[in-house]
Amino acid sequence: MKSDEHAKGPSLSCSSIRTSTFSSTLMSASTHAARHIIIVGGGIIGCTTAYYLTRHPCFHNSTITLLEASHHGAAQGASGKAGGLVARWAYPKEIVDVSFEEHVKLAKEHGGQDRWGWRFVDVGSWEGRGEVLEQEEDPGNLARKKSLEKTRGLTVDSGTRTQKGLPDDLIWVKEHLTESYSPMARSGATAQVHPYLFTTSMLELAKEKGLQVKIGCAATKLVYSSTNQITSVEYKDSTGSGSITATDVIICAGAWSPNLIPGLPIEGTRAHSVVIRTPPTKPIAPYVLFTEITCIGQGVNTPEIYARPDGTVYACGPGDESPLPDNVDDVVVDSTACQVLLRNVSSISDQLRDGEVEKRQACFLPVSSVGGGPIIGQRSPGLYIATGHTCWGISNAPGTAKAISELVLDGKIRCANLKSLQPSKFF
Template sequence: MTASDQRNIVIIGGGIIGCTTAYYLSRHPKYSTENTSITVLEASSIAGGASGKAGGLVAKWAYPKELVKVTFAEHERLAAEHNGAERWGWRYTGCGQWEGRGEELEGGSKKMDPDRSLQKKEGLIDGDSEAPLSGSTKGLPRDLDWVKSNLTDSYAPMARHGETAQVHPYLFTTSMIELAQEKGVKVVYGKATSIGYSSDGAVESVTYIQDSESHTISATDVIVSAGPWTSTVLPQVPISGTRAHSITIRPSRPVSAYALFTEIQLPDSAQAVTPEIYARPNNEVYACSPGDGKPMPESTKLVEVDEKVCEALFAQVASISDELRKGEVTVKQACYLPNVNSGPQGHPIIGSVRGSKGLVIAAGHTCWGICNAPGTAKAVSELVMDGKITCGKLDKLAPHNFF
């Protein structure tokens, strides 16, 4: 083997997309440690952003449809192959839209500043044959045992059985990188500052800062998957971030597996609040608020958590459930979700950058990054190793459609 045969693949970003891409590259038939090196370059910590703090919903009714058709089956395959139920909390879950009234609670404001919808339900408007069920009922499903029925105005299922599932995002992301490392993938901690190119426009290096010192690593292929921070490496990419808060609660008893999109009318407010609530295995419930306009910091380590927002979020979800009201808040956190500011609405950017040989972007997955990571990673691994994507028709997601 000559030096020209050696491939040095550098993945910028150790979130769900970067770690899952490393896993798929390390499982590709053409991958060999003898002729290919794979390095994940992470500025802060693996799964330090939304990849460790998101809800972890996986849905056939997510968007974009072209990607979801690949990714849901891949989630099922990964869970079966690597014991995902035990390793990262994979399971199918009920899912519905709940509307009703919240009870008044003593202490703690339930109000928040004006917020931004995370638009997670936008996939429901697509007329796919696998679209969720329509219609609503007065009563709750028989097995939804942790929301007060007397406070319920309506409940509408959002999907059929087997069309919605969940993972614990931190456990899933860290499992992907651990499995990749078993196949020789390296993780380097440092903040990428620039990509170097040869005279003919091909990528040849990545420069990064580690412990205040500049380092350069050679590269034949560079995959930029830095989520909302992607534009700090590639300023031409139209991606920004929206901050969202979340909490985890240990309920007073184990609760049934449901993901709820709520609309709660509170006694002290004219406007309903809309937290999302996901019951997880191991007696944990995750709840998140809509986003806000707080500017993004330089790294995930510098993300600020507003205690008042977390307190209000707990009060909101506790107002409809005794199990949550009597439970213990175990985590208060915030993260930034990546938004693509041009091109097809709600679509991530996945593909090769024209005019820059060896440069691939996989970023901008909005609120569906955990869900769409395996499909993205499968597509990128094919693109890098085979020269084209064959797992799905993802032309609409190519970078030239966005910038």
């Protein structure tokens, strides 16, 4: 018998009876019935889910409302402050195989190259020494460093590493400081987007199809019926408190998701990043570098560096265990953390050292406290979860969104087998 969360073959027609994984407690209902869907969270998972729901053939006669707690709009957290890496070698593979192809399709359909900076890039491991100007002061290293595990999905064959220098077009890192460089994925397996532009584009495209958005609106409570069916969402905004009736609620609030679902094993890891605008006379070839830099401060520093097509370079450092604030608007940026990061990346590149720092920022990545993840699926009648994507939220957003849209409107996930990611596996 096929799983209720995964089936192959022809899709259900919109006139067929929708069956849930919780058929013993859920009412069977025609997909023609009016559905009132609430998405909690205006990050990349929430906005992309809204897009896929509005494109689903069974979406007609439904309404979707997205609640975003930030007063500044969508993508104010990790979705707007990430590097934007999209990779076939990411994890978990169950969702990666769907998500990468969806990224390619979205870019073709909506002009992603111009709209959100979509392009294929090379990715490599760089090891070497850093140089520091004599007048610079050492700000020290961050305490309690936490690996973001970005390279977890990669397997680097040490036998293929070259000790003879860099690729011909990778001229924005200093060759004389390089000890080794090796490609980390085959050509065509790595791409990038500008995460803020991608997220807000998904939101605008969903709004064109009827999505309603409430900005500065924080969901405070989920309300259930006596049969544990979701019935409404309570919220607070600048005008006070309110409630919205719902047949389906999708929790995409990242590290803040446990505020609505007690026991959800998600915690936040704070990560800092900077954006540097490089001199226009010094072009930056399209590379993503995972670095190991010695001779700067104590130990080995491992910033990630992402060249972008708009002439900027994004760099991020390790995570830390700073407490999660009540609202994404209250995330505190540690100036020392950003200074350490800037010093590290500038120590191997004149282009980065000579560039103008446009942003110093921080965000919280949602991480499963019990390991694994992300958590994708149905928790109870009408309640769905899509969070815990760690550093791979940008890459895995389209696959997650497609799966959730199928689960809500078809009653089954058809694009992939996500049994290992369903909520019951985590709590």
